[in-house]
Amino acid sequence: MAINAYTQKETSKGNESENRSNGIDAFFSPDSFSKLSSIMNNKTVMSGSYLFWEGEAADHLYYVKKGRVKLTKTTDSGNKMTLYLHHAGDLFGQMDPFQTNTQTFNAEVIEDAEFGIIEQKDLELLLWQHRDLAIAFMKWMGVMHRMTQSKFRDLMLYGKTGALCSLLIRLCNSYGVQQGNMIRIDKKMNNSEMAEMIGATRESVNRLLNDMRKEDVISIEHGTIFVKDVAYLRQICKCENCPLEVCRV
Incomplete structure (x- = not known):
């Protein structure tokens, strides 16, 4: 987690x-x-x-x-x-x-x-x-x-939204680089790849990411995701503070 x-x-x-x-x-x-x-x-x-x-x-x-x-x-x-x-x-x-x-x-x-x-x-x-x-x-x-x-x-307990939030944090842990108040995820993943990782459809991931952009939780520039509010992601996926070796993709 x-x-x-x-x-x-x-x-x-x-x-x-x-x-x-x-x-x-x-x-x-x-x-x-x-x-x-x-x-x-x-x-x-x-x-x-x-x-x-x-x-x-x-x-x-x-x-x-x-x-x-x-x-x-x-x-x-x-x-x-x-x-x-x-x-x-x-x-x-x-x-x-x-x-x-x-x-x-x-x-x-x-x-x-x-x-x-x-x-x-x-x-x-x-x-x-x-x-x-x-x-x-x-x-x-x-x-x-x-x-x-x-x-x-x-995947089982907190729905597609929770699974996507957890995936974003795992990506931050594995590929994230601090950039000001944001974390830049250096590995680019399209919506189909992300959907494959959480058992969802590409359309569902697209909608969820758009909702997070409207809430100013993330931003996406030229296919690169910037995480602005990690606390929001942790709240949605009910973070259990697992060690870094566990919380990764």
Whole structure:
């Protein structure tokens, strides 16, 4: 859910250590990350390709070295929902060590990307050998589950308006840059993309954004959203002050 610490530095396009400061650095120390890096296999994937599909074996983790990927879920009616957007510095995957699992999302690469891929058998051996890494990994898994729960909470409890307000705050946390009294969301998203993330129609998102503009909560210039009143957004989505690691897209 949304939190009061909603601004970040601009997304890093520099070296890997800078990327980690916006991703898994909150969970893994440099030493633990070095252990993970030692078992990663590099893979380059072009935009428009898929890393995996729903229903496939979930036996890998993916560390994003550069690029972006979105995780989507297809509903029974055939509609697609975007649940996560991952960028450089993120670690993702539904692999549960020491048991068999299947993917419940599709992973679509939306910007040419490079990944460090961790195989389940290699990770299990590493966790057996290093207790500190195992503890860090458990913390990371816990936050990932909490993030999923908070997103489903947004979608189910406070309607499309609450879900959109929460999405805007998550975008501020992930891509926001302070600009005077406003927060500029540096990642441009069209109304169809936003609708896909909250389970709404493009027309509904367009109407809700127009209502927020009339209330002077946001402004939109050349496709860039500026958030003027975060307190309003937090009130509508019943903010629970979740940590930054949870309140993100």
